[in-house]
Amino acid sequence: MRASDAALIEGILRRDEAALATLYDRYARMLSSTLNRILRDTQAAEEILQDIFFQLWRAPSQFDASRGTLPGWLLIIARNRAISRLRRHNPAAGEALFETTVVLPVNIESALAREQLLGRVKSAMEKLPVEQRATIELAYFEGLTHSEIARRTGDPLGTVKTRLRSAVETLRRDLQP
Amino acid sequence: MNGHPIRDEDFDLYALGALEDDEKRAIESHVAACSPCAGKLAEARGRVALLAFAAPVVDPSPRVKQRLLEQIRSASEDHPAERARGASERPGGFMGRWWTAALVPAGVVLALAAIFLWKEDARLGKELAAERAYIERMQKELDGVREVSALVQDKDTMTISLAPMPGMPQGTAHVFFNSQMGKLMCDGAIAPAPKNMTYQLWLVPKQGDPISAGFFDAATGEYSSWMATVPKGVAPMAFAVTIEPAGGMPHPTGPKVLVGRAS
Numbered sequence: 001m002r003a004s005d006a007a008l009i010e011g012i013l014r015r016d017e018a019a020l021a022t023l024y025d026r027y028a029r030m031l032s033s034t035l036n037r038i039l040r041d042t043q044a045a046e047e048i049l050q051d052i053f054f055q056l057w058r059a060p061s062q063f064d065a066s067r068g069t070l071p072g073w074l075l076i077i078a079r080n081r082a083i084s085r086l087r088r089h090n091p092a093a094g095e096a097l098f099e100t101t102v103v104l105p106v107n108i109e110s111a112l113a114r115e116q117l118l119g120r121v122k123s124a125m126e127k128l129p130v131e132q133r134a135t136i137e138l139a140y141f142e143g144l145t146h147s148e149i150a151r152r153t154g155d156p157l158g159t160v161k162t163r164l165r166s167a168v169e170t171l172r173r174d175l176q177p
Numbered sequence: 178m179n180g181h182p183i184r185d186e187d188f189d190l191y192a193l194g195a196l197e198d199d200e201k202r203a204i205e206s207h208v209a210a211c212s213p214c215a216g217k218l219a220e221a222r223g224r225v226a227l228l229a230f231a232a233p234v235v236d237p238s239p240r241v242k243q244r245l246l247e248q249i250r251s252a253s254e255d256h257p258a259e260r261a262r263g264a265s266e267r268p269g270g271f272m273g274r275w276w277t278a279a280l281v282p283a284g285v286v287l288a289l290a291a292i293f294l295w296k297e298d299a300r301l302g303k304e305l306a307a308e309r310a311y312i313e314r315m316q317k318e319l320d321g322v323r324e325v326s327a328l329v330q331d332k333d334t335m336t337i338s339l340a341p342m343p344g345m346p347q348g349t350a351h352v353f354f355n356s357q358m359g360k361l362m363c364d365g366a367i368a369p370a371p372k373n374m375t376y377q378l379w380l381v382p383k384q385g386d387p388i389s390a391g392f393f394d395a396a397t398g399e400y401s402s403w404m405a406t407v408p409k410g411v412a413p414m415a416f417a418v419t420i421e422p423a424g425g426m427p428h429p430t431g432p433k434v435l436v437g438r439a440s
Contacts, residue, residue, distance in 0.1 A: 015253070017246060017249060017250075020245075020246075020249065021242070021246065024242055024245065025242075028237050028241070028242065029234065029235075029236050029237065030229065030230070031229075031237075032235050032236060032237035032241075033229070033230075033232040033233060033234050033235045034229040034232050036232070036233075036235040037232035037233065037235075038232075042235075042238075045235075045237075046237060046238060046240075046241045049237055049241055050241050050244055050245045050248070053245050054245060054248055054249065054252075057245075057249045057252075058252065067219075068219060068222075068223070069223070071226075072222065072223045072226050075226040075229045076222060076226055078229075079226075079229065083194075101215070101218075101219040101222070102219055102222040102223050102226060103216075103219045103220050103222070103223040104223040104226065104227070105220065105223055105224055105227070106227075117227065117230055118230045118234070120230075121227055121228065121230035121231050122230065122231060125228075125231045136193070136228070137231070139193045139194065139195045140193060140225070140228045140229075140231075141232070143194050144194075144195070145194065145195050145196065145197055146195050146196070146197065147197060149195075164190065164193075164195055165184075165186055165190065168186045168189040168190060168193070169186055171189075171224070171228075172185070172186065172189060172224060175224060175227055
């Protein structure tokens with residue numbers, strides 16, 4: 001029977017290595033994919049991946065289940081760390097994320113759920129017009145603001161804002177549970 | 178921002194990190210005082226987090242997990258207080274002692290396993306090297322077979338049978354010769370040669386000096402077979418085997434043992 005994330009966090013609080021290993025097996029691939037996409041550097045991605053789980057081991061109580069779901073936290077921390085590294089920002093800025101609240105619209109504790117979500121997100125992204133998809137990828141995977149995207153692409157700021165808002169509207173609709 | 182954000186997508190844009198500083202501050206100050214919007218922001222963060230699934234799938238190397246587990250073990254050793262805290266948070270002290278008691282022999286087993294794996298790795302390395310050498314040898318043999326096959330099957334290849342000369346050691350040999358390819362194959366056997374002597378095959382051209390074309394296994398008199406490369410385009414008059422000093426000679430010096438005319 002599959003242990004829930006909450007039960008595994010309890011296990012980590014009891015210093016159970018197997019609980020950490022199970023959570024790693026569950027979410028490492030998801031995080032590794034994100035980190036590699038942002039950094040395009042396998043070694044850097046592996047360092048951050050290891051560090052995220054080590055942080056979870058050292059301070060599991062930082063994760064507060066009442067503030068959201070574990071994979072959501074992990075994804076946000078991974079993205080924040082990777083973008084900080086990419087932009088040479090202070091990685092410590094990511095630590096404050098432990099205090100934010102994240103609610104994933106779906107439960108992805110099972111491998112099947114993660115696979116289904118993978119298909120849904122890829123399908124939703126593929127349905128976006130090319131310009132919208134490129135714009136939202138610049139925002140998500142490179143951490144660029146509207147004005148930074150406009151400078152990067154040479155498109156007018158208003159165009160960038162419209163593309164990003166349209167992409168977000170579409171994804172909100174397509175990724176509804 | 179005095180009221181709620183005009184549109185719900187603003188929360189997603191905030192979570193995405195696309196807003197400029199002044200826009201971000203406006204949302205942050207509003208959310209701090211508005212729990213419904215704080216809930217919307219939490220949902221937007223989750224929704225935006227799902228975009229991670231748009232990344233190409235990259236499985237982490239197994240070494241990351243291995244390093245992580247080594248790191249947490251090392252950290253526990255460096256901070257016994259943390260380990261003690263962990264133990265005190267367990268349901269019962271007996272369980273803690275039980276685990277400690279189990280981990281010590283487990284460590285010994287792991288050390289032994291490491292030694293075993295190291296030896297196994299060395300053994301497999303040797304086996305792998307042997308397998309590679311075997312494959313290389315087989316490849317050479319295969320190349321040889323292909324070379325022989327090409328020679329024997331070529332329409333321009335002639336076959337010459339060599340017969341023993343009167344009063345000479347008994348033996349027999351066949352030569353497959355292709356002038357255009359500049360190749361020949363000889364197989365045959367001759368009675369053992371005198372000590373420090375060898376049997377040398379010669380291509381005797383219609384014009385020019387004999388050309389050395391290989392040696393028999395002179396010591397045992399056992400069956401010999403070899404391929405030899407000679408200058409292309411040589412018109413053969415005959416093939417002959419002579420007795421020569423061990424190591425061979427650039428030109429024939431000894432008596433003929435076997436001779437075969439090229440027709």
